[in-house]
Amino acid sequence: MDATKALGPKTLVASPERQLEADSDMEIVRRVQAGDVAAFDRLILKYRERVYGIIYHMTSNREDSADLAQDTFIKAFQSIRRFGGQSSFFTWLYRIAVNSTLSHLRKGRLRSFFSLERVNSDEPVSREIIDALTDKTGADRDTFVHELQEKLNDAMQKLSTKHRTVVTLFEIDGLSHQEIAEVMDCSVGTVRSRLHYAKQLLQSELQPYTRK
Amino acid sequence: MMNQDGKRPVTLEDILRLKRAERPPAEFWDRFDRELRAKQLAALLEKRPWWRTISMPRIFSGVRRYHLPLGATAVLAVTIFSVREYRAPTSAQLTTSTPDYRVVMNVGAGSVGNGVSVSDRSMHVVTPNETSNEATLSGQVAAAAPHFTLSSDATPSGGLAQIIPLVGAGSASVAPSSIGAKWGEDGFAALQADDSSLSRNLLNPSRGFESRVMPARSRPVEPLAQMKVPSGSRRSNLIASATLAATTVPLLTSDRSARGLSDERLYDTVSRVNARGAGVLVKF
Numbered sequence: 001m002d003a004t005k006a007l008g009p010k011t012l013v014a015s016p017e018r019q020l021e022a023d024s025d026m027e028i029v030r031r032v033q034a035g036d037v038a039a040f041d042r043l044i045l046k047y048r049e050r051v052y053g054i055i056y057h058m059t060s061n062r063e064d065s066a067d068l069a070q071d072t073f074i075k076a077f078q079s080i081r082r083f084g085g086q087s088s089f090f091t092w093l094y095r096i097a098v099n100s101t102l103s104h105l106r107k108g109r110l111r112s113f114f115s116l117e118r119v120n121s122d123e124p125v126s127r128e129i130i131d132a133l134t135d136k137t138g139a140d141r142d143t144f145v146h147e148l149q150e151k152l153n154d155a156m157q158k159l160s161t162k163h164r165t166v167v168t169l170f171e172i173d174g175l176s177h178q179e180i181a182e183v184m185d186c187s188v189g190t191v192r193s194r195l196h197y198a199k200q201l202l203q204s205e206l207q208p209y210t211r212k
Numbered sequence: 213m214m215n216q217d218g219k220r221p222v223t224l225e226d227i228l229r230l231k232r233a234e235r236p237p238a239e240f241w242d243r244f245d246r247e248l249r250a251k252q253l254a255a256l257l258e259k260r261p262w263w264r265t266i267s268m269p270r271i272f273s274g275v276r277r278y279h280l281p282l283g284a285t286a287v288l289a290v291t292i293f294s295v296r297e298y299r300a301p302t303s304a305q306l307t308t309s310t311p312d313y314r315v316v317m318n319v320g321a322g323s324v325g326n327g328v329s330v331s332d333r334s335m336h337v338v339t340p341n342e343t344s345n346e347a348t349l350s351g352q353v354a355a356a357a358p359h360f361t362l363s364s365d366a367t368p369s370g371g372l373a374q375i376i377p378l379v380g381a382g383s384a385s386v387a388p389s390s391i392g393a394k395w396g397e398d399g400f401a402a403l404q405a406d407d408s409s410l411s412r413n414l415l416n417p418s419r420g421f422e423s424r425v426m427p428a429r430s431r432p433v434e435p436l437a438q439m440k441v442p443s444g445s446r447r448s449n450l451i452a453s454a455t456l457a458a459t460t461v462p463l464l465t466s467d468r469s470a471r472g473l474s475d476e477r478l479y480d481t482v483s484r485v486n487a488r489g490a491g492v493l494v495k496f
Contacts, residue, residue, distance in 0.1 A: 048244065049235070057231055066240075070248045074255050117234040126233040132220045149234065152227060171228040203224050210222055 015176075022088035029089055032080050040080070044073055047090060050173065051097045057168040058101050058161070060153045061115040068104060072097040087182055094175075094183045098165055105161045116153060119145050133209060148209060155205035163198035170195055 025046075031039040051072055056065040075096050083092055119126060134144045156164055165184060169175045170191075177195075181188045203210070 044245075044248065048241070052236070052244075053232075056234070062236065062240075066244055066247070070244070070251050073248060074251050077252060078255060117236050119230060120233045120235055123233050126230055128220075129222060129226045129230055132222045132226075148227070148230070152231060167228070171225060172231050199224060202228070206224060206227055209227055210224055 018088065018179075021090070025089035026085055029080060029083060029085070032077075033083075040077055043076075043089070043093075047093055048073070050090075051093065054094065054097055054168055054173060055101050056117065057156070057172050058098075058164055059105070060157055062117055063115055064104070068100055069097070072100055075100065091179060091182050094169075095185070098169075098183055102161050102165070116149060119149055151206065151209070155202050158205065159198050159201060163194050163201075166191055166194040167198045167202070 025043065028039050028042055032043075048069065052065055052069040055068045055072070056062060059065055059068070072093065076093055079096075083089070087095075130141070130145055133148070134141060136144050156167070159167065162184070166180060169180045169183065170177070175183070177188045177191045180191045184191065
């Protein structure tokens with residue numbers, strides 16, 4: 001049987017890889033909807049880091065991010081029977097996460113201080129960037145990285161929540177404009193506009209660290 | 213591509229990519245999973261509100277975001293409809309060939325008709341000579357009560373014609389200003405439409421309708437006449453306090469007896485009367 005037909009309405013995803021991923025998720029969702037509650041654990045395992053990452057980059061607080069990420073999965077679990085596959089599961093899950101976070105940020109319930117994760121500077125990509133930014137080694141290097149991290153999070157927090165969300169989803173999580181528009185329930189033009197404005201502001205804040 | 217320092221350029225995107233490296237350690241996920249499991253169990257045990265258990269048809273899923281504006285619009289529409297439906301008519305003018313009388317009917321705390329009780333009402337027939345007095349009389353009650361004015365230039369007909377002899381007038385210009393007043397108007401309309409013998413009997417003056425429905429008006433008493441003489445009131449209080457425990461005679465009687473005493477005799481009497489427990493000691 002054709003997988004697309006079996007999954008009902010075609011989901012809106014950007015790339016063939018995402019379409020495959022969406023199909024795989026939809027199979028699991030169908031099982032959960034049929035009563036296989038344990039199948040939901042696979043979805044949690046698959047998406048917990050990404051969901052946590054989105055929320056963390058929006059809040060810059062690890063404790064709040066953990067709470068909100070757990071709440072996101074609980075909400076998804078409670079509402080999964082109503083999920084009809086109009087969008088991909090991960091878009092739907094991201095939408096829950098983003099809306100929960102925006103709602104909490106609006107209410108000001110979150111902690112106002114930073115509680116940051118440690119930057120893993122051993123990763124090839126981050127090591128390359130840090131090497132390009134500084135010649136320091138050892139403890140000085142760690143101090144420089146920590147300072148840069150605080151400056152970066154500070155600049156992110158200066159953005160409005162919607163601009164911050166767009167930057168997080170595009171630059172950090174790697175979603176396409178179309179996917180961000182689906183998650184944030186706005187047009188692609190709005191996403192592009194927000195992204196442009198947010199990057200302008202970040203550029204001015206982080207100018208000392210950029211090197212031409 | 214390298215710059216003058218022999219290093220690759222660092223863009224804003226590169227710096228933002230550093231945030232991807234901000235990741236929690238592995239042990240964090242153990243705690244995360246434990247807490248999530250506990251919350252999941254709690255959510256399973258928690259009773260969901262009944263309205264969340266209703267699965268809406270897919271056709272309504274698109275309008276979910278419009279629930280609030282739709283609800284507000286519906287409430288507004290119902291409010292406007294209700295206000296328009298129950299808004300009192302401006303006036304109902306009826307003409308009559310006998311423009312000699314006007315009837316002023318003051319209804320307090322209630323309305324006429326449909327079995328609604330009326331606790332305070334009065335009806336007054338105003339002749340042309342009394343026109344200036346009518347304004348004064350109706351003004352005494354109108355501040356606190358709905359006001360019906362049955363003016364003289366109306367034609368009596370049907371059941372309403374049977375009310376007219378009671379008040380000796382020609383009829384009515386009804387200007388209700390509230391829902392209660394509208395009910396009053398409806399009551400009159402019902403009476404007007406109802407031609408049954410029951411209403412004729414009820415409205416017949418010989419059966420005492422007027423006296424049953426409208427008790428006789430007492431003459432207004434001057435406010436100053438209602439005030440007691442200060443000395444009389446003081447005497448009454450003294451007698452009452454002295455004989456409270458001992459006597460079952462109504463206070464009015466004590467008051468009457470006190471009026472006949474002079475102040476000296478009264479104080480003398482009070483000092484001789486001593487109430488103790490259930491007994492009274494009187495010194496002579």
